[in-house]
Amino acid sequence: MPSTLPDDLSTYQKYLHDMCNAISVGVCPVDLSLRNPGLMNNSRWLTTSNRILRLYVSTANPSDQLKELVLFIVRVYAPMWFAIKMKPSCKDGGRHVFETINKSRYMKKDLHRVVDPVIQRNVFFGHPENLLLSMITDARPHIRELGVRRIMKARKEAEPVTVRVFKVPTLNFEAEDYTSMIDWRKEPITEPPVTMKIDDETLLRFIHEDVTPIVGFSRYPCHTQAVERHIKLVTEASAAVCGKESRDGFIRVRLESQAKMPKFETKIQHKI
Known part of the structure; x- marks a missing residue:
């Protein structure tokens, strides 16, 4: 769990953070046990997770299935939830996908067969366009250069105005870096729409920056929190x-x- 949290956390979000910390240290404070975990709503994973954690701390002999669910929440779901909350820009989406895969590798092989297909069919930020956004804002200069070169090449090879088909790529779950999560030779590489207004000269400067380029793309988040609110x-x-x-x-x-x-x-x- 992150040591510093955003100021705009809701009651249920703070509950998730405090409950995960309590389970990690093995002690649930009395005031936390009396707090409301939120109404059960299957369309909102946050309150569902809160309910599962509340059930776990109040069960004397939890089942193996309940332990597996709690371990996944504490080790994967909650840390990634707060990581996305801290870095919500679309440029961070690719890195979040890679970190999610990494954190879920602790599980047994039979559980991978359940979790990995879910990650695969929802890996929108593993698309080449979104990975390129992560690459051109990477802290490593050689990764920025690779990202910029690929965008420049995509510009030269761009077809006349057509409707692009957004196809979820096939992931490599054994990748050691987010830049190798997909096979770039097999995936069609097109320029991300949010970089189309950046001219070539500015884009090339990303390569020679001494520090990580600050490009927010703040209007385009990498999460669906607003959608979940409307579902609720x-x-x-x-x-x-x-x-x-x-x-x-x-x-x-x-x-x-x-x-x-x-x-x-x-x-x-x-x-x-």
Whole structure:
């Protein structure tokens, strides 16, 4: 678990962090045991993980299956959740994919047959375009140069304006670096859309920078947290009302209400 956390963590996110730390040291504080882990919602892995951890600390003799789930949450899911929270830009997506694979290698072979196909079919940030974003912002100059050269080559070989097919690549789960997670000889290499506005001269300067180039691409995150929030809202609407129009009205009213309601961070802000 990271020692420093973002300031915008929700109650359930802090619960996940504190619960993982408690399980790691083998002691669950009383105040933590009394906190609400969040409502169970299968569309939100965060609250599902919180519930599993809460069940584990309150079970005297947990089953082997429960232990396996908790170990995966503590060693893979939670660390990667906070890593993505700390570095949410699309340029970090490729590195997060590689780190996820690395952290999951502790498991037995039979569990790999369950986990690896899930990673494979969701490895959107293992696509060459997204790996190139990671490469041109890498701390290692030779990796930056390799990324820039590949983008320059893709520019020269670019076809007339056509609809590009985004195909999830085949991963190499034994790769020793994120740059070798895919077979570059077999995958079609096209330029990432977010670099198309960067001219050749600026792009080439990335190679000779003494420090890692600071390119945020902050508008394009590498996570789906906003999507998950809307899934939660749609789920609540489906449980509360019936009919397409009623659900639409429920969602619109809820969003408008949230926008108008003030947000209080501390008690002193409640004073008029």
